[in-house]
Amino acid sequence: xxxxxxxxxxARLGYLLKHAHLRFAEAxxxxxxxxxxxxxxxxxxxxxxxxVPLSQQEAAKRLxxxxxxMVAMVDVLEAKGLAERRRSPEDRRKNIVQLTAxxxxxxxxxEDVRVDAERRFLAPLPSDEAETLxxxxxxxxxxx
Amino acid sequence: xxxxxxxxxxARLGYLLKHAHLRFAEAxxxxxxxxxxxxxxxxxxxxxxxxVPLSQQEAAKRLxxxxxxMVAMVDVLEAKGLAERRRSPEDRRKNIVQLTAxxxxxxxxxEDVRVDAERRFLAPLPSDEAETLxxxxxxxxxxx
DNA sequence: CAGTGATAATCAGCTTAACTGATAATCAGC
DNA sequence: GCTGATTATCAGTTAAGCTGATTATCACTG
Numbered sequence: 001x002x003x004x005x006x007x008x009x010x011a012r013l014g015y016l017l018k019h020a021h022l023r024f025a026e027a028x029x030x031x032x033x034x035x036x037x038x039x040x041x042x043x044x045x046x047x048x049x050x051x052v053p054l055s056q057q058e059a060a061k062r063l064x065x066x067x068x069x070m071v072a073m074v075d076v077l078e079a080k081g082l083a084e085r086r087r088s089p090e091d092r093r094k095n096i097v098q099l100t101a102x103x104x105x106x107x108x109x110x111e112d113v114r115v116d117a118e119r120r121f122l123a124p125l126p127s128d129e130a131e132t133l134x135x136x137x138x139x140x141x142x143x144x
Numbered sequence: 145x146x147x148x149x150x151x152x153x154x155a156r157l158g159y160l161l162k163h164a165h166l167r168f169a170e171a172x173x174x175x176x177x178x179x180x181x182x183x184x185x186x187x188x189x190x191x192x193x194x195x196v197p198l199s200q201q202e203a204a205k206r207l208x209x210x211x212x213x214m215v216a217m218v219d220v221l222e223a224k225g226l227a228e229r230r231r232s233p234e235d236r237r238k239n240i241v242q243l244t245a246x247x248x249x250x251x252x253x254x255e256d257v258r259v260d261a262e263r264r265f266l267a268p269l270p271s272d273e274a275e276t277l278x279x280x281x282x283x284x285x286x287x288x
Numbered sequence: 289c290a291g292t293g294a295t296a297a298t299c300a301g302c303t304t305a306a307c308t309g310a311t312a313a314t315c316a317g318c
Numbered sequence: 319g320c321t322g323a324t325t326a327t328c329a330g331t332t333a334a335g336c337t338g339a340t341t342a343t344c345a346c347t348g
Contacts, residue, residue, distance in 0.1 A: 013262045014168055014183050016281035019208070021161035023285065028158055039158050040305090057325065064163070066307065071327060085326095093314045093325040118157045121284065129280050136277040137160035139268050141167065184334090201296060213335060215298060229297095237296040237343045 024121050031117040035110050036080060042114060044073045045107045048083060048097055055094035056085075082106055168265050175261040179254050180224060186258060188217050189251045192227060192241050199238040200229075226250055 028039045037045070047062050048054060054062070060070035074097055077083040082103035088094040099107065122130040172183045181189070191206050192198060198206070204214035218241055221227040226247035232238040243251065266274040 012187070012258070013265065013278070013281075014165070014172055015187065016278070016285045017161065017165035017168055019285035020281050021158070021165050024158055024161055043156065043159065055325075067326075068308085068328085069306065072305095091315070091325085095326065114156070121157065124283050125280050129276055132273055132276040133280040134157070134160070136269050136273050137157075137164050140265065141160045141163035199296075209334095210336065211297075212299085212337085216334095232296095235296085235344070239297065 024117075027121055028114065028117045031113045032110060035106055035113065037082070037106065037110060039114075041073065041077060041082075042107070042110045044070075044077060045082060045099065045103060045110070048099055049104065049107055053096045053098055055088065055091075056097055057094075059097060077103070168261075171265055172258065172261050175257050176254060179250055179257065181226075181250065181254060183258075185217065185221060185226075186251070186254045188214075188221060189226060189243065189247060189254070192243055193248065193251055197240045197242055199232065200241055201238075203241060221247070 025039060032038055032042060043063060044059065047059050050062075056070045056074060057067050060067050063070075065073075074083060074085060074095075077097075078085060081100055083097055083099050085095040085097055088096045122133070125133065169183060176182055176186060187207060188203065191203050194206075200214045200218060201211050204211050207214075209217075218227060218229060218239075221241075222229060225244055227241055227243050229239040229241055232240050266277070269277065
């Protein structure tokens with residue numbers, strides 16, 4: 001979606017949140033493209049890298065995404081050789097999903113890329129304003 | 145999409161922007177529901193209420209949405225009796241879209257509802273923080 | 289004033305990201 | 319060993335947006 005003419009819209013909170021997100025998502029996607037993943041895949045990789053190995057449904061819950069969406073995400077991560085399913089020995093209904101060595105490597109690089117993309121995206125703001133933005137978003141996004 | 149467990153995610157800008165937007169969109173949709181419109185329709189109504197009458201494509205540009213999306217939006221607004229198409233006398237390719245009396249009435253009420261929904265959504269923030277948030281979002285969303 | 293190219297609205301169809309609901313395998317408790 | 323819950327999966331649906339083609343109209347050029 002392209003950007004609107006400036007007019008009455010900049011006053012609308014919904015518009016601002018939506019377009020700030022769209023802009024960041026685009027910047028982030030561009031930055032991650034050389035690594036062959038997108039922002040959603042990075043988020044899944046990061047969650048799967050938790051100290052404790054997670055089943056698909058546990059990982060989905062941590063990410064706030066649907067169980068069926070997680071199936072598709074793991075499908076693509078597996079196809080890219082970044083993660084692997086294996087049946088849990090204790091509960092054979094569960095798939096434990098773990099990063100491959102390659103997946104860990106990509107995650108490491110991708111986190112650097114993400115941090116840098118966030119820094120660049122926030123660069124137009126004075127640093128105290130950027131901090132306040134993050135704090136406010138945390139309040140609003142996380143059961144605020 | 146439901147919310148995630150708090151964990152490493154709150155640090156991620158993309159996650160915060162996305163979920164802040166989702167939360168507000170939901171609150172806004174609920175608040176507007178009694179008026180029979182959603183946030184996108186309200187935005188279109190507001191743009192169409194501009195002093196100068198607009199063609200579909202002009203309105204679409206101001207909103208930053210696609211021309212074909214605007215066709216569908218005007219379809220539903222017309223079906224709800226909130227707006228009307230008429231051929232422009234000067235350029236018969238263009239549809240001038242104008243609010244009906246009912247559309248203006250709904251717009252007036254809906255703007256009050258929106259302002260109130262924004263106020264309530266931002267209520268968890270100290271007021272200086274809310275102001276900074278809006279300023280920062282404006283910078284980031286509008287060609288920042 | 290006929291012909292050519294651009295522009296406005298529309299339509300059909302595609303894409304993406306999410307969802308719901310159903311199914312098969314497995315587990316836990318009685 | 320049954321019965322009911324839970325896991326992953328699949329099929330199909332929804333929503334918002336897009337692209338590309340079509341039709342009508344306009345503006346310009348010769």
